Amino acid sequence: MPGPGRVETPIHALRARGYTIPTDRPEADGTMRWADTTLVLAEAEAGGMTGIGYTYSDACIVPLIAGKLADVINGHEAMDVAGAWDAMQRSVRNLGRQGLAATAISAVDAALWDLKAKLLGLPLATLLGRRREAVPIYGSGGFTTYSDAELHEQLARWVEEDGVSWVKMKVGAEPARDPHRVEVARAAIGDRADLFVDANGACTRQQAVAFATKIIGLDVCWFEEPVSSDDLAGLRFVRQHAPPGMEVAAGEYGYDIDYFRRMLESDAVDVQQADASRCGGVSGFLQVGALCEAYHTDLSAHCAPAMHLHAACAAQRFRHLEWFHDHARIERILFDGAPVPRDGLIRPDLSRPGHGLEFRHRDAERYAAA
Numbered sequence: 001m002p003g004p005g006r007v008e009t010p011i012h013a014l015r016a017r018g019y020t021i022p023t024d025r026p027e028a029d030g031t032m033r034w035a036d037t038t039l040v041l042a043e044a045e046a047g048g049m050t051g052i053g054y055t056y057s058d059a060c061i062v063p064l065i066a067g068k069l070a071d072v073i074n075g076h077e078a079m080d081v082a083g084a085w086d087a088m089q090r091s092v093r094n095l096g097r098q099g100l101a102a103t104a105i106s107a108v109d110a111a112l113w114d115l116k117a118k119l120l121g122l123p124l125a126t127l128l129g130r131r132r133e134a135v136p137i138y139g140s141g142g143f144t145t146y147s148d149a150e151l152h153e154q155l156a157r158w159v160e161e162d163g164v165s166w167v168k169m170k171v172g173a174e175p176a177r178d179p180h181r182v183e184v185a186r187a188a189i190g191d192r193a194d195l196f197v198d199a200n201g202a203c204t205r206q207q208a209v210a211f212a213t214k215i216i217g218l219d220v221c222w223f224e225e226p227v228s229s230d231d232l233a234g235l236r237f238v239r240q241h242a243p244p245g246m247e248v249a250a251g252e253y254g255y256d257i258d259y260f261r262r263m264l265e266s267d268a269v270d271v272q273q274a275d276a277s278r279c280g281g282v283s284g285f286l287q288v289g290a291l292c293e294a295y296h297t298d299l300s301a302h303c304a305p306a307m308h309l310h311a312a313c314a315a316q317r318f319r320h321l322e323w324f325h326d327h328a329r330i331e332r333i334l335f336d337g338a339p340v341p342r343d344g345l346i347r348p349d350l351s352r353p354g355h356g357l358e359f360r361h362r363d364a365e366r367y368a369a370a
Helices: 059-073 081-091 100-120 124-128 148-162 178-189 205-214 232-241 257-265 281-294 305-314 325-334 361-367
Strands: 013-028 033-046 049-056 135-140 166-170 194-198 220-224 247-250 271-274 298-301 318-324
Touching (some): 013 361, 033 325, 049 100, 059 100, 081 281, 100 124, 124 281, 135 148, 148 166, 148 178, 178 205, 232 257, 257 271, 257 281, 281 305, 298 305, 305 325
Parallel strands (some): 135 166, 135 318, 166 194, 220 247, 271 298, 298 318
Antiparallel strands (some): 013 033, 033 049
16 A cells, blocks of 8 residues: 555556658768668657667667566556666566667666656756766767768867767777877867777777777877677776776676676776666666766766766766767757757756756657567
8 A cells, every 4th residue: 555645646548659850961980881860769658757868879679678677567657767677687588688688678677767757856967966066077078980081070070069078989990090080189189088999899808909009199089899808808908008098998888787897806897887778777877877886987978978967967986978979969869958069068958857868769760679
């Protein structure tokens, strides 16, 4: 029976839909090419409110959300997000909790946190416990398909118009050209911002160290996934042999807390990355934040800026959030309330409950996946 003053608010609907949005020009990194990005939206209803969450995954997870996850979520108390998260994790045990299942749970968890905050009439950052009022971002793109002029224009614009203190470019597709491309990037931003490179695991250990040595004079201070993120010994090797001041980062492909524990135990990274759209939603992201605090390692959020904003305001030992070109563009197209950078920061709108986002269903219909 409900206690005194308590009102039960059971979840009565959970649905999902996928939307595939073409890129604005050809894109590639060190190991992959793509021409579109799929966003999967999850919507949970209770008490006359609808919470929304999303992930960047594949539309094949839509029936997983609307079927198996809905079976364990419908009827669950909307205020008990932790209990719902546990129930979803148990429900996919025999499917495998990583990969696609983890992205599906991430979208639903984000929707449940949004729903709870809306039912309470609170911004999510306030509900979670806001440690900071704004979140630093870094511009991220610089795809290997870009011409020198495109690379220069994009990085310079982030610095000049958005005031970011860091920009990141992709490397690894054409190793012989990469030192030149890094020179182009440095010329674009001058000494106004720090420069990051991301190989997406394209290099061997020796190739990564050799490349890092070649670009010493260009003040690159961050080398992301120089080798596969599964090669923890390799990440540690690159970290130990990289030039002074060049940090090694990885973690965007973490789906559960044990992945992050192993990476941190291995002393493999200077900065731990995590992606709330993959690692279990807001709940999983904050778990990683607590783990980073225990290991005295900074946390950086990977992509999906509108999804991360409120959780990033609450996370422990947080450094910055990736303002990824594709996702920032998609979120601007599909959501009212998507954050807008100013002076290198994005801020939650504390006048709006939950994530502060409203999905533009009508505008999104043209991108709906079959």
